[in-house]
Amino acid sequence: MASRATAELQDKAPVEADLYETIYLMDHIHLASSHKPMFWTSPALREHIRIPSYRSASTAHQLTDLLTKMGGKSATVPHDYIYGLLGMVDAWTLPAHLAPDYTLPHAHVFADYARYLVARTGDLRLLMDRVRYPKPLANNDDDGALPMPSWVPNPATYSADLASEPEPRTRHLGGFSADGRVLKARGARVGTVLWHRPVDAEAEEEEVDAGRALRDCYRVLELTAGICQRPVDELAREWLEGLIRKQLKSSPGIVWEFFEKYPSVGDFVALAEGGFAVSGEGGDDDADGYYFATQVVTVVSFFDYVLLSDGRLAILHRCWGDQVKPGSKTTVWALKGSTRLSVLEEREDGESYRYIGWLDMEVQLDEDFFLAREVTDVHLV
Numbered sequence: 001m002a003s004r005a006t007a008e009l010q011d012k013a014p015v016e017a018d019l020y021e022t023i024y025l026m027d028h029i030h031l032a033s034s035h036k037p038m039f040w041t042s043p044a045l046r047e048h049i050r051i052p053s054y055r056s057a058s059t060a061h062q063l064t065d066l067l068t069k070m071g072g073k074s075a076t077v078p079h080d081y082i083y084g085l086l087g088m089v090d091a092w093t094l095p096a097h098l099a100p101d102y103t104l105p106h107a108h109v110f111a112d113y114a115r116y117l118v119a120r121t122g123d124l125r126l127l128m129d130r131v132r133y134p135k136p137l138a139n140n141d142d143d144g145a146l147p148m149p150s151w152v153p154n155p156a157t158y159s160a161d162l163a164s165e166p167e168p169r170t171r172h173l174g175g176f177s178a179d180g181r182v183l184k185a186r187g188a189r190v191g192t193v194l195w196h197r198p199v200d201a202e203a204e205e206e207e208v209d210a211g212r213a214l215r216d217c218y219r220v221l222e223l224t225a226g227i228c229q230r231p232v233d234e235l236a237r238e239w240l241e242g243l244i245r246k247q248l249k250s251s252p253g254i255v256w257e258f259f260e261k262y263p264s265v266g267d268f269v270a271l272a273e274g275g276f277a278v279s280g281e282g283g284d285d286d287a288d289g290y291y292f293a294t295q296v297v298t299v300v301s302f303f304d305y306v307l308l309s310d311g312r313l314a315i316l317h318r319c320w321g322d323q324v325k326p327g328s329k330t331t332v333w334a335l336k337g338s339t340r341l342s343v344l345e346e347r348e349d350g351e352s353y354r355y356i357g358w359l360d361m362e363v364q365l366d367e368d369f370f371l372a373r374e375v376t377d378v379h380l381v
Contacts, residue, residue, distance in 0.1 A: 040069040040163060049088050060120030062089040063113075068125060068165065071158035078106035081155035082113050107137045111152045115176055118183070122171030124337040128358055129157040129318040150355040151183045151380040157318075165339055169366040172337025174377070182352065183380040187335040188373035193343060195220055195307035196316070196324045213301035220307050227311035233264045239313055240300070247299045254292055262293075306343070306359070308332060316343060318357035330356070333378060334365050341365075344378070352379040 040048075048054060048069075054062060066085045075081050083100045098112060114126060137148040174184035197216045221239060225232035237259065244255055304316040306324070316324070324330060329346040331353075341363055344353035363369070 040160075045069065045088070058120065059090045059093045060117050064117050064121050064123055064126065067117075067155060067158070069163045070155065071162040072160035074156070077102070078156060079104075079109050082109055107148050107152065110137065110154060111148060111180070114151075114153055115180055118172060118337075119175065122173060122337050123168055124172050124185070124335060125162070125165055125168065125339060126153045127151055127338075127342075127355060128162060128165065128340070129154055146181075149181050149183070149381055168337050168339050169364065170336040170338075170370065172335070181381065185335050185337070185378045185380060186375055187333045187342075187378045188370055188375050189331055189333050190341060190373070191308040191310055191312075191332040192328060193306045193324070193326050193330040193332065194309055195223065196319075196326050196330075197305045198319070198324065214297070217300060217305060217313075220305065220313060223307060224311045224313055227309075237264065240296075243299060244296055248292075248295055250292070258292060258296065303360075312361065314341075315360035316357050317360060319343070324356055332359065334363070334369060334373070335378060336365075336370065336375075338365060344380070347381060352381045355380050 045066075049062075049066075054065065057065070063082075063085060066088060067081075070081070070085070073081075075084060079100070079102055083102075086094075086100070095116065098116060101109075117126060118124065136150065137152050137154050172185060174186055176183055197213075197220065218236065221236045222232050224239075225235050228235060241255060241259070244250055244258070304319050304324075305313055306316045306326075307313055324343070325345070331344055331346065333342050333344050333353075335342050338358070340358040341361065342358050343356040345356055346353055
């Protein structure tokens with residue numbers, strides 16, 4: 001990405017020469033799933049910004065739209081995760097305090113733009129960092145400054161999957177505190193985190209102890225079965241099958257063959273603990289089965305999981321490892337303007353929350369969802 005923004009604020013339309021420089025970005029390795037994410041290429045983006053719906057949108061909506069499509073990219077200068085996109089929006093309409101200023105700490109730039117975009121669009125998707133363990137934004141280049149609020153997004157940690165996240169069915173209608181550090185949202189509390197299984201934040205993917213990870217998941221599935229009053233193998237297979245289909249994008253046939261070979265999750269746990277071995281008797285088919293089984297182990301072992309008080313087991317994204325403390329102070333909320341359930345930690349004052357991350361589970365956060373629940377103020381710090 002360019003080391004400086006490629007368009008002046010007074011430019012009223014994208015310039016073709018700017019586009020090649022602005023969109024030329026390096027892709028990160030996508031760790032969070034084994035299927036290939038959809039990276040937006042330069043030609044696709046050039047075509048996208050010419051469609052009437054994009055051109056007629058407000059500057060805030062244009063920039064939010066672009067940010068959700070920039071996942072998996074990197075920038076030499078962190079500021080350019082924002083400034084490098086200004087040549088593709090009506091940047092002349094932005095407030096004066098958002099003019100490119102590379103002397104500002106990049107965390108301040110992210111916070112200032114987040115406040116503007118959230119306030120103008122009512123869209124909280126920008127909070128959805130996708131890297132497994134993003135580090136909380138700090139003012140390392142601003143000695144003596146307060147830490148950044150937990151809700152401030154870091155575009156460097158977005159993945160390409162964010163591009164396929166649907167637009168929210170509701171809008172964030174809150175505001176910010178006078179000092180800009182508190183995001184005042186509206187939401188409904190939907191549960192409590194009873195258990196959290198973190199993976200080793202420092203371990204490389206190939207170093208993860210697959211057997212231990214599967215044992216941990218199986219133990220919590222036994223707890224889930226007790227809460228839901230269902231047979232553990234039935235519940236475990238349902239959970240694992242859903243995870244395989246979602247993360248590996250596998251055909252029904254290969255999933256059926258997998259469960260024919262490993263009829264219970266317990267069988268699969270035992271296999272992972274003992275290590276995989278290809279007998280060779282099955283030829284290519286046996287090798288394919290082995291390869292798929294290792295993919296399943298990788299997917300199961302990679303994520304953080306949380307057990308909710310209603311018995312659901314969900315993947316937790318954007319968490320900060322052992323800072324997630326199960327119990328009454330770690331709660332799950334549906335926030336207006338979001339597309340996923342959010343995990344929040346109640347602070348000592350009992351009135352504000354730290355944003356921990358979001359849950360990868362199917363839920364429709366539409367107006368009907370909120371009408372059926374008590375909606376209250378939720379202050380994120």
